[in-house]
Amino acid sequence: MNMWTFTTILLSGVVLTASPAWAQRGGGPPAGPTSLRPPAVTRATDAADPFAAVRAGRQTPQQYQAQYRYNAAVDPADPFHNWGGNLWNQTWEGNWLAAYRDGKTFQQFWNGLQGNGGQSLILATPYSYTSAEEHWRAWRTAANGGRGGAAQPSTPTDWSGQWGGGGAGNVMQRDYYASMSAAYKPRFAMSIQAEIEGRHWWPADSCLPNAYGGAGTWAFRYANFNGPLVHFNNPNPVYEGRYIVVGRDFLPPDQSIPSFMGESIAFWDRDELVVWTKNLHPNMRGHGEAEYSAEMQMIERYYRSGDNLLVDVTRYDPVAYAAPQHSVGVFARAAEYQVPLQNDCVSTNNVFHDEKGWIADVAPGQPGYKDIFDLTPWYTNWMKAEEAKKQGQAPPAPSILELGGTR
């Protein structure tokens, strides 16, 4: 094996194949024994003040996060072959089709793909709340009970900058599957089957926001404050902008329009931001992660601890989830702010899913090809229309410059 081959394999291994999600997402595997299933969640000591130990310096954000992770053992009976979120790396280049061309059966191909277990999340919530509204009201009441709950913290909180990481950690697919409702379990299995067969469907490939898919992945890159407005955004792989309005209620139902990023309201509890999000389009993040329904509502609590931004997330979705789900993200602030790059997915994407559900691409010369290089498509369109008029394919309408003024 020459050095280049070795290096290529090694890099592929690190980047695509073997990189455990905890390595990609910060932190590390939790200490302690492994188990086939998630252990019982540790109930919150003070549900109304979950970050108390972090605030007091008795716990780091990473230690807070580690409470809600566990080490998943290899289960020989796991129908998902002990994979977490990185199965997509094994299949996204159409690996099954290549194996099929080499004469392998699907079972042989799938049996050749074996995960190793590893870090996963305890998705059960440490709180006793049964709905987002109940959760919000409890935290709001606690905040008002001596801690303010104001539209702005008494000391302005600087969360500006570039915040990376933030993922709650890898989630074993069997844990996602177990966490889904009876109605959504088959849909989750279908999504994994599609990824194994090379029929990945990710929101971004259609220029849709990934939004708040699987509990393990949580990403934004930039936070900006403008008075009562908090703007989180993540420019890649598609642009995702999220606006959180502080100190206001949700819009009335006749003005409330569902969207992929939803509607978010917030209040400050000291220098912790509590956010309630609802009015979502159903969505899935893809990449082996779980889907949610339009009923999903989410309560988040953010706290800046040094160069970390800690977020505690509880998701309520009685349609897609068997029970409320909980996860914790820890973002790290980049030393230097990098100017976000614009995302041009809408004007450059020629990816589509064909009538058989396979991913495909429109090439130059094919009907429907989006001209990536035409930066003035409006002018191209006007010229086409003028030509159509000349050909008599549209009602005559002479140039207004030729017609001149009439008064």
Next chain:
Amino acid sequence: MNKMILGGITATLIAAFTVAIVPVQAHHSHAMFDGSKEVVIEGTITGVRFANPHVYLQVRAVKKDGVALSAPETWAVEMSTVQNQTQRGLTPTVLTYGATITVKMNPLFSGERSGNYTSVMAINGVKNTSAAEDWKPAGG
């Protein structure tokens, strides 16, 4: 290769990537590209779009797999993100409109004129010393 050297390289690379890697979400799967094939086209860059999620080139190809075409063909070449391409040395000042280029790609299964690049072999007659996705011009 000496085990100690292998171990050292492994540790260094893993350390580097563990630090450098941020949560990765690919824009789309590459299952539409035939990873078992590579097509090489030679021609002139007639379009450059430095954009996310993908940088694209449009090439007016005059040769395919070293054979002159009977008529020029327009190809679209998909690359990675702006950040990745910049890190690889394939910047807007390297990929310029009107430059001649030889580029290798995994073609679409459909057989249409588009693919996902695996290597830029030469630009304006300057050969690439890297066989991978980086641009390391000879004499550069």
